[in-house]
Amino acid sequence: MNGASRDALAAARERLEALTDTSSVDAASLAEQLAAITVLLDREVGLRRVLTDPVQPAQARADLAGRLLTGQVDGPAVDLVSGMVRSRWSRSRDLVDAVEELAATADLTAAQQANALDDVEDELFRFGRIVQSSAALRAALTDRAATVEAKTELLHRLLGGRAHPVTERLVVRLVTRPRGRSLEAGLEAMSRLAAARRDRAVAVVTSAVPLTDGQKQRLGAALAKLYGRQMHLNLDVDPAVLGGISVRVGDEVIDGTIAERLAEASRRMAG
Template sequence: MNGASRQAMAAACDRLDALTDSTGADPAVLADELASVTALLDREVALRRVLTDPSQPGEAKAELTGRLLGSQVGGATVDLVSGMVRSRWSAPRDLVDAVERLADIADLTAAERAGTLDAVEDELFRFSRIVATSVELRSVLGSKEQGNTAREAKGRLVSELLHRQAQDVTQRLVVRLVERPRGRSLEAGLTALSVLAADRRNRSVAVVTSAVPLSDRQRERLGEALGKLYGRQIQLNLDVDPGVLGGISVRIGDELINGTIADRLDEVSRRMSG
């Protein structure tokens, strides 16, 4: 998001925090209702255009939101979405993305309240690794087959895979992602959820790949070094890949810090061939 949409998103996040902190609104209920609003806006192109039309008064758009949603979701969700449509958005699609992100944040807030946010972060990462290494699972869950039956089948498969193996919040997040990917790959969606979970704790996520498991001391030293480098706490998501041959590879967002033997051999090979 850029410009006006970024500001509108920040304001919506503040309102969500205020709702869950001061009014006692159930974040899990908010998440479910916001997800249903996301589905509505994603489906109704004309509606989201009307609700983001800068030529229309904000109050008129808020009143329309109340009439449309009042019988479908609770008052807290209506108030939250009404506040969002009063804001200015750079593109209609940004409003849909923002409502979807608020649904995910609300679920992560529920995990935070339950003291399970760390577990959810770890489970999202572990599931992403399973998907990355299973062509069959990635093909099934990432298929572009349309229709409620296909979506529900993928949701059931995720529920079966994660049943008793993951937190309820993790299951809800992943089921929503596979049922309504909204143009994203499964891997990209899982990465975005992991980053959002880390942001909830004001941390960045570093995906660390090493040839052998790191010791507790090595993890501690690496976390401290990255924290000093980036000026904030870093969440380490650890993966083991014998193919790196030695050293470690660290990815934070789009930035790659590569110190593996395999990478050095590739560099030598490139120089020799050049």
């Protein structure tokens, strides 16, 4: 997001943080309601354009949102979205993206309150790796001809009782409501949001063999010093790297694997 939308999202995040800091607000329930509002706004293009129309007074937009949502969702969700439509948005679609992000953040907050955020982070990463390694599973989860019910049932069979309920809810939403984004991109976005709950960045670490606890601690400390913030390490084992490790933080890759050094030597020889 750029400009006005970025500022509006930042303000909405602060309001969500204030809401979920109180014991009277159920973060998981708020997440479900915000997810339902996301579906509504994504489907009703005309509505979201009216709610983000800068020509309309901010209070009139908020009043319209309140009338539409009151009785459909609880007061905290109404107040949060009404506040969001008072803000200025660069594009109407940015409002939908923002509500969707807040839904995921509320669920992750519920996991954090239950001391399960680390588990959710790890489960999202492992699920992404499972999908990446199984073409058949990825095809089933991204099949446009498959119904929402069929995909949901498949995910319940895969994750039910094996993953935290927050993980299952996040994955079900990503699969059944992709909104033009790939499953892999959605899972990465969820991982970044989870890391942000602890003011951490995510480092995807690939090694030929599992790292020891000592190696993980040293690597985490080195990356924290390099990037100036704590790191959550998503660990992947791939014998194809031959030796050493590869670290990806966002779009930046630090590759110290033997495979990459051999490839570089080959490129130099060819040149």
